[in-house]
Each structure stands twice: as C-alpha cells, then as structure tokens.
Amino acid sequence: MKRAHRLLAALSILCLATLGLASAARAYAVAPVGDLEALGFSSSRLARIAAWQQTQVDAGAFSGAVAAIARNGKVAYLRAVGFRDRAKTIPLQSDAIFWIASMTKPVTSVAAMMLVEEGKLDLAAPVHRYLPELTSMMVGVETKDPVTGKTDLVREPQKHPMTVEDLLRHTAGLVYGVDGTKVNQLYNRSFYGGVFRRDKTLADFVSGLAELPLAHQPGEVWEYGLSDDVLARVIEVASGQPFDHFLETRLFRPLNMVDTGFYVPEAKLSRLVDPPAGGRGGPPDDVMADVTKPTKLFSGGGGLVSTAADYLRFGQMLLNRGELDGIRILSPATVQRMTTNALPSDIRFAGYVSSIVGPLGGSTWGLGFAVRSDAAWSVVPGSVGSFNWMGTSGTYFWVDPAQQMVAVQMIDAAPGTSDPFQQMFRNLTYGAFRVPDQGVTASAVPLVTIDAATLAAYAGTYRLGSLSSRDMQVPREFGGLGVNVAIEGGLVKVVSPIQGMPAAKAGIMAGDIITHLDDVATQGLSLNQAIERMRGPVNTEVRLRIVRKGEDGPIEVALVRAQIRLQGAADLQVVNKDGHLLIETRGDLPVLDFEKGTAIPIIPMSNNEFFVDGGDHTRLAFLRDGSGKPTSLVLNPGPWQITGQRIN
Structure with missing residues (x-):
C-alpha cells in the first residue's frame, strides 16, 4: 500500500511538473514585441509617451515613470524614463517597484470575488455576519439648530444593514476622513491617531472602526473610503487566512506576480522608487506608503507594492475574463459582473473623487473598478465599458475589452498632482493607434x-x-461656470473652482455650499441635476445663493456662463x-x-x-x-x- 501511495505521489508530481511546463510554454511574456504595427500601433506616436514623461521628469513633477501597454495578448510597450531616486542619480529600470496605493483595491476586490465563487462569501450578507463587532454601527447625521445655528451630530440606526456588496462598490457609508463634515472629522481625529498603524492588525482596525458612525446610510451614497480595508478583514474571516497569505498563495503566485506584496524585501530595496519630497501629506497615505519593512496592517485599500510588469499580468487576467497562462482565477461571468455598473439608478455621489466616478466623470462603479459609461461626459478617451482605477501616488491602469488592451503607468508623484499625468498617458496611448493600410507616398x-x-x-x-x-x-465643450462640485449631506458643495473661469473670478471658494440655483433649492438634487442647472448656453446668466463658513448670511452672486473646454x-x-x-x-x-x-x-x-x-x-x-x-x-x-x- 505504501508503495502504491509513493507511486501515486510520484505520478502527481510528474503531472504537476508537466502542467507547469505546458503553462510556461504558453506563458504571457512581459517583453515588448518588435512589430508594433501588427498590434495596431504607430511606433513613432507610441514613442511620444516616453518623450512626454521625460518633460515631466525634467520639470520635477516626478522622478521617473514606467509605462506598459499590451494589446491582443502581446506587450507593445514597456519602458522606463527618469530616475529611481529623488536626487536623480540612479537611472530607473522597467522592473522598478512602486507603492501602488489605491490600485490595491482592484486586487482586494478580485480576492473577495474568488471567495464568492467558492461559496465562502455572500455578497448580499450583512458585513456583521463576518465581523460581529460592526453589528451596532450607527449612521452620523448632521443637524442644525435653527435658532443658534449650531451644528450637531446625531447617530441613527442603519435602515438596511451594510452588506459585503456595499464594501465592493463603496456604498457602505465608510469614508477616509479627508472632508470637512463632522463624521469625517471623527475619522480623522479618532481613527488615524489610533488603530490605523503598521503595528496594528486588520482585526484591530475593525474593532476601532466600530466606535465610529457611518457617513451615510448604506446603499444610498457612493463615497470613496475605507471599504476595501474592511473587505480585507472580511476576506481573512471568510478564508481563515491572513490577508497577505491569501493574496500570495491564491493570486500572486498563480499569476507570477513576483514583485507584488505588502513590503519590499531587503534584497529588492535597490529597486524601490523614492517617495516624493515632503512625504505623503499625512495619514492614511504616510502609514500605507512605508513599505521598506514588514507590516501587520495588510491594507486592502492601499497597502501593496508592485511593478508595471506584475500589474500588467493582473490586468491581462481580467481582460482574458479571469484566466492567464492556463490558470483560472475567476469565471468569465464574475469578471463581467465586476466590470459592469453595480450602482442603483438613484445613487447619490459624494466625496473628493465624485468628479471622477459619477456624472461629472462619465463613469460608474462596478465591483472594484470605475467603468466608463458615458462618452459624452468622460474626461478621458476609451471605449465605453473599459474599466480602471488609480492610486494617489499617480499609479494608474485601465483595461479596454473592446480594443483588447491593458495599460499601466507607474509614477510616484506628490499628493494631489497626479490627475493630469493619468489623463495624458491615456490620451497618448489612444492617440498612438494607427489607421491600417495608409501607404500613400x-x-x-x-x-x-x-x-x-x-x-x-x-x-x-x-x-x-x-x-x-x-x-x-x-x-468636450459646453457653457458653464467652471466649478467642480460634489453632494454632501444632500447639499451641493464646491470642491474646487477652476482658475480663470466665472466661478473663480466671482470669488467662489472650495467648501462653499450652493443652496439655490436661479431660486431653485439644490437640497435633494442629484449631482447630475445640479450640474445640468449650472450648464447652459455661453453668455447666459445663472444666479447662485451660497452659504460660506464664517459668514453670517447667504451670499448672492450672478455669474455669466463661459465656454468650458476640457x-x-x-x-x-x-x-x-x-x-x-x-x-x-x-x-x-x-x-x-x-x-x-x-x-x-x-x-x-x-x-x-x-x-x-x-x-x-x-x-x-x-x-x-x-x-x-x-x-x-x-x-x-x-x-x-x-x-x-x-x-x-
């Protein structure tokens, strides 16, 4: 019997080795092909990416960049520009390691959906089924005394329990603590100063979170926040494994993502890109970006490091509808579900990225990704149905199924500066598509x-x-006021006026609350309804009533719409x-x-x-x-x- 067991074991090893050789033979090669024209690109126009990145390095926008583009299952572009260090003495290589910040979120979402497919995780289940400590979590509602004008925070029960799906689609009511509402202030003061530290665990993090209120009723508002960090703890409980171990054994090794993880081992530190001068601007980014030593906090929202080549493999798996090199990670149906709109039709958008996801950005949200849904409003090119996400450090990727393309850009830029770099990379990539059969001389x-x-x-x-x-x-032209707005607490809040546009010229400031547009109250309007009222024919007038912190009464201002060109x-x-x-x-x-x-x-x-x-x-x-x-x-x-x- 023992001999038979040994024989079966030997045959199993032989079978696995044979399968490994077969996978290696058809492995996805992250090395550029020679014939770019065969992949539909113009080599001269694709070269503009590196030229533009070099201008940014020279201007000090970032020290270096690595870009990778694949089409039809083959790599068309993989190139490094600039330097690995801030002092600009060490040339950057294409295998450089970057902190990818919120590009961790799609990875966490894929991990969760793997457990959904296995029946270990239920999307419709309340989060407290897996994390009982969140059972009594309340919702914070700001109330204002009409006599004294004092604002207070009242805690109310959840109308519907926060679900696992709410975590995946950012409708859980969890926030990042970066805006000025009272709930955000609580997160900022009580949360980041306590349990969101590298010497704490995800379990510690969730226990501390239980003491804070949600910013919104679950399922009613899309607001970017800590959902993926909670989801990472859910994955630990559902799988019975630490989150880092689950990712390493179930995702990174099968996909051959050899340089992706929650810290950079000592042997690879010479490939880690220096952070920008001045740091990350405070928590949570400073906490998650310290990747030079092991951590206990496996942040599902922003803790990973990776390379352009590794993330290209991740994106190619998604483009292949869940499979790479013969190894299936997800079913095609699950990938389709993740990359299709998951938000209710009456969802409201709030927070500091509501100009990217929502009516202003021409995008909706699936289960882990922004999905391009409306070409007329989108600020970036691409096919409807392409999906993407980004990191605060400037890392960015997207997958375009219609064009069979995956693109990744790795940079490490100062906080709040990266949007133009992401948009330019995307524009230059689509601008490199060639029209076949020209040949006119x-x-x-x-x-x-x-x-x-x-x-x-x-x-x-x-x-x-x-x-x-x-x-x-x-x-991309329309008549408007030149102001980015979001919905917070049912009110239209100014995120930022655009320099040189009517709103900025009239003194409109970030944080202003627009209460009326042409005598129509904005309370309860959706974001797209408010935007439609602000837009109109060039040289026509719109009247705004504004409440500003520190002012005794409302401010009345009339603006004339100007031509806005994005x-x-x-x-x-x-x-x-x-x-x-x-x-x-x-x-x-x-x-x-x-x-x-x-x-x-x-x-x-x-x-x-x-x-x-x-x-x-x-x-x-x-x-x-x-x-x-x-x-x-x-x-x-x-x-x-x-x-x-x-x-x-």
Missing part, C-alpha cells in the same frame, strides 16, 4: 496643382472633439505659406502626425484631399458647405476618421 500620387484662392480658403483653425480614431470621445479636445491650425498648406496642433496634445511647434506640410491628392508624406501618412479631406466655404476637416476619411469643425 509622393511617388505614387500624380502632381496636383491647386489655385491660390482655394488654398487660402482652407487656412484656419479646426477644432477636434476626438484625438484618436478609436477613443470614441465626443467634443482636456481631450485639440485644434489643428492650417496655414497657407508660399503656396503650400502646413498644419500643427494648438494645445498640449498631438494628433496623429501633427504636433505642437512643428508645422507639417501636406501634399495635395486632389482639389480637396491631401496627405502627409512621412510619419503615418495621415490623409485629410476638406469639406465645404453649399456656398463652397470650407466647414470641416476630416482626418483619414473612412471607418476610422476624425472630424474637426472649423471655428475661424
């Missing part, structure tokens, strides 16, 4: 002569709403010089062959058709109205065309 086109009057008529500025043939983005639009300037048309872009973003500061000549193919003799051979066609006046410019006419409307 000067030698293949007969010489065409166009009269001077026609050439002069084509000169002007053409405004593009889209920068890529595949970004599915509409024009990042993502671009102009092409067409110039007629010495009988030739030249084109360059206006703004920070290049478009196909055209860049800022370099006038590219275009060669006529007919009276209204032109092409670029070089680069990616962009084709152009000018369109006219009934009177013969040029009204628009079409780049690469056909299924991948981009259209610009003439504005002067």
Whole structure:
C-alpha cells in the first residue's frame, strides 16, 4: 500500500511538473514585441509617451515613470524614463517597484470575488455576519439648530444593514476622513491617531472602526473610503487566512506576480522608487506608503507594492475574463459582473473623487473598478465599458475589452498632482493607434496643382472633439461656470473652482455650499441635476445663493456662463505659406502626425484631399458647405476618421 501511495505521489508530481511546463510554454511574456504595427500601433506616436514623461521628469513633477501597454495578448510597450531616486542619480529600470496605493483595491476586490465563487462569501450578507463587532454601527447625521445655528451630530440606526456588496462598490457609508463634515472629522481625529498603524492588525482596525458612525446610510451614497480595508478583514474571516497569505498563495503566485506584496524585501530595496519630497501629506497615505519593512496592517485599500510588469499580468487576467497562462482565477461571468455598473439608478455621489466616478466623470462603479459609461461626459478617451482605477501616488491602469488592451503607468508623484499625468498617458496611448493600410507616398500620387484662392480658403483653425480614431470621445465643450462640485449631506458643495473661469473670478471658494440655483433649492438634487442647472448656453446668466463658513448670511452672486473646454479636445491650425498648406496642433496634445511647434506640410491628392508624406501618412479631406466655404476637416476619411469643425 505504501508503495502504491509513493507511486501515486510520484505520478502527481510528474503531472504537476508537466502542467507547469505546458503553462510556461504558453506563458504571457512581459517583453515588448518588435512589430508594433501588427498590434495596431504607430511606433513613432507610441514613442511620444516616453518623450512626454521625460518633460515631466525634467520639470520635477516626478522622478521617473514606467509605462506598459499590451494589446491582443502581446506587450507593445514597456519602458522606463527618469530616475529611481529623488536626487536623480540612479537611472530607473522597467522592473522598478512602486507603492501602488489605491490600485490595491482592484486586487482586494478580485480576492473577495474568488471567495464568492467558492461559496465562502455572500455578497448580499450583512458585513456583521463576518465581523460581529460592526453589528451596532450607527449612521452620523448632521443637524442644525435653527435658532443658534449650531451644528450637531446625531447617530441613527442603519435602515438596511451594510452588506459585503456595499464594501465592493463603496456604498457602505465608510469614508477616509479627508472632508470637512463632522463624521469625517471623527475619522480623522479618532481613527488615524489610533488603530490605523503598521503595528496594528486588520482585526484591530475593525474593532476601532466600530466606535465610529457611518457617513451615510448604506446603499444610498457612493463615497470613496475605507471599504476595501474592511473587505480585507472580511476576506481573512471568510478564508481563515491572513490577508497577505491569501493574496500570495491564491493570486500572486498563480499569476507570477513576483514583485507584488505588502513590503519590499531587503534584497529588492535597490529597486524601490523614492517617495516624493515632503512625504505623503499625512495619514492614511504616510502609514500605507512605508513599505521598506514588514507590516501587520495588510491594507486592502492601499497597502501593496508592485511593478508595471506584475500589474500588467493582473490586468491581462481580467481582460482574458479571469484566466492567464492556463490558470483560472475567476469565471468569465464574475469578471463581467465586476466590470459592469453595480450602482442603483438613484445613487447619490459624494466625496473628493465624485468628479471622477459619477456624472461629472462619465463613469460608474462596478465591483472594484470605475467603468466608463458615458462618452459624452468622460474626461478621458476609451471605449465605453473599459474599466480602471488609480492610486494617489499617480499609479494608474485601465483595461479596454473592446480594443483588447491593458495599460499601466507607474509614477510616484506628490499628493494631489497626479490627475493630469493619468489623463495624458491615456490620451497618448489612444492617440498612438494607427489607421491600417495608409501607404500613400509622393511617388505614387500624380502632381496636383491647386489655385491660390482655394488654398487660402482652407487656412484656419479646426477644432477636434476626438484625438484618436478609436477613443470614441465626443467634443468636450459646453457653457458653464467652471466649478467642480460634489453632494454632501444632500447639499451641493464646491470642491474646487477652476482658475480663470466665472466661478473663480466671482470669488467662489472650495467648501462653499450652493443652496439655490436661479431660486431653485439644490437640497435633494442629484449631482447630475445640479450640474445640468449650472450648464447652459455661453453668455447666459445663472444666479447662485451660497452659504460660506464664517459668514453670517447667504451670499448672492450672478455669474455669466463661459465656454468650458476640457482636456481631450485639440485644434489643428492650417496655414497657407508660399503656396503650400502646413498644419500643427494648438494645445498640449498631438494628433496623429501633427504636433505642437512643428508645422507639417501636406501634399495635395486632389482639389480637396491631401496627405502627409512621412510619419503615418495621415490623409485629410476638406469639406465645404453649399456656398463652397470650407466647414470641416476630416482626418483619414473612412471607418476610422476624425472630424474637426472649423471655428475661424
């Protein structure tokens, strides 16, 4: 019998070894392929990513960056720019290790859904089934005495118990303690000073959390916060394993994410990127970002370190609908559920990232990811249905199933500065898509002569709403006040006025509460309803009534709507010089062959058709109205065309 057992064991080992060899043979190779055009990219336009990142390094925005892009299961781009250290003496390598901050959250969400599939975790179950210490957690409601004006905090019972699904979709009522409400102040004072420390455990953290109120009734408001840290403790209880051990054995090893974890071992410290000068700006970031030594606090919301290559593998698993290298992590149905809207239709949005997730950002939330849902409102390009998230340090990733693409950017920037870097990386990536089968050259086109009057008529500025043939983005212009707002406690709160716009010019300040818009009370309006009332035709007036802390009474102000133009639009300037048309872009973003500061000549193919003799051979066609006046410019006419409307 013992001999039989030994034989079975040997056969099992042989079988596992054989399976390992088979997986290795078809393993996802995180190394760039040589033929970028075969993956649908222009090599010259993809190179703009590194050039732009270098300008940011030179300007001191961050010390270095690593970017990785894969398409159709192959890596098109993996490159490091800049330095590993703040002193800029050690060149950055592509295997550099970064604190990924909130890009930990998607990993935690995947871990939770693995347990859901195994029947060990119930999405609909109250969180207190797994964490009894949260059974009596109350909801904090601010009340104001109409006589004295004093604001107080009243604790009320939960209408519906906070569920596991609420944790995954940030509707649990848990916050980060960074806004000015009384509940946030409690989190900031009582919580971060006590149990959210690296020498405490997730169990300690949850016990301390039980003493604090929720900021909202569960299921009613989307607000970014500590949900994933609570979820990490739920995973520990449901799995019977420490959270770090669960991730290592069930996710990181199977996916060959060899440099991902909650701290950087001594042998790898030489690859860790220095944090920005001045630190992280306080808890919780300073706590989670101390990754040079082991920790007891396995933060599911922001504790992990990783590399671009490791996270690319994680993203590719999701793009493959739950599988990588023959190893299945999740079922396709579960990935679909995670990356589809999970929010109720009447959900309200609050907090400091409500301009990214919600009506202002053209995105909704699934179970662990922001999901691009509305191209008309989105501030970034990409297909509807693409999903993403980011970290406060500037780390960023997204997956675009329609384009079969995964992209990751790793940087370590100062707190509050990273949004433009994420948007630019995404714009440049989609802008690198090439249009197939151009192949037009000067030698293949007969010489065409166009009269001077026609050439002069084509000169002007053409405004593009889209920068890529595949970004599915509409024009990003509207009449508005130039102010970012959020909903807090049912009130419209100013997050930040935009410099140079009507709100800023009128003295509107962050923290102001907008109580009325044209005599209509904003109390109870959804965020998109409030935004629609602030938007309207350019040069029309809207009246605001504002309550400001420290002021005795309301402030009345009338603003005139101005043209608001968000990042993502671009102009092409067409110039007629010495009988030739030249084109360059206006703004920070290049478009196909055209860049800022370099006038590219275009060669006529007919009276209204032109092409670029070089680069990616962009084709152009000018369109006219009934009177013969040029009204628009079409780049690469056909299924991948981009259209610009003439504005002067």
